[in-house]
Amino acid sequence: MSEFEPLVRFGLLLVRPGMLIAAAPPFGAAYAPMPVRLGLTLLFTLALTPVIAVPVSVGLIDLALVVTREMAVGLSIAFGIRALIAGAEFAGHLTSFQLGFSYGSIVDPQSGVRNSMFAALYANLALITFFMLNGHHMLLRAVAASYTQIPLGLGRVDGSLVAAVTGMLGIIFVLGVRLAMPLILVLLVVEMALGLIARAAPGINLMVVSQPLRIVIGLLVVASILAMAPGLVARYITPSLEAGMRAAVAFR
Secondary structure: OHHHHHOOOHHHHHHHHHHHHOOOOOOOOOOHHHHHHHHHHHHHHHHHHOOOOOOOOOOOOHHHHHHHHHHHHHHHHHHHHHHHHHHHHHHHHHHHHHOOOHHHHHHHHOOOOEOOHHHHHHHHHHHHHHHOOHHHHHHHHHHHHHHHHOOOOOOOOOOHHHHHHHHHHHHHHHHHHHHHHHHHHHHHHHHHHHHHHHHOOOOOOOOHHHHHHHHHHHHHHHHHHHHHHHHHHHOHHHHHHHHHHHHHOOOO
């Protein structure tokens, strides 16, 4: 076992950054090819090797528990950024539903599920904003700093995990609603105006007129939303990272 000990220690150090790169939107899913993800994992692990303390020797059962805990920590940090992207996708779904575009859902190659084009647009916009603000640097620094609060070894699941998960879900809902709210309010006013027109001129066929009008006005509003969306997404990058770290700390 002693001759394999350096390999086992390096393998333990691979797990946390490996799960982050496999699951975090900037690196994981279909955002990057598998060789790129493997290369990033190896490079990141090699950079961490000189500064991270690894348990000298652990038994087989303890080794399995340590690996499971490291996977949970890496996934928790990654899910914080996934919450940010999911919030943008939620806004896209609300937009598609309001404009009547949800019938034309397509298969999104990035998530592998049926997704509306506005959800894909908002998700890519959030991802580009994340890169432009060097959020991927912040994410990698957060993983490196996590070894100070959550060192390699055995641990336990804390009750704060529930609150951390609730915080991630709150980010998804609040960001999604805030991105879609201007469109929802404008279309609500349009619906009220169309209702008044229907009462004043019953002979107008609103079933024919209303949908094109809603689409034109809605697309104009979406164009204005896209101009302010990066600023709103940028405000939720740090809270998303903090929510991921809170979930990870629950496993210390």
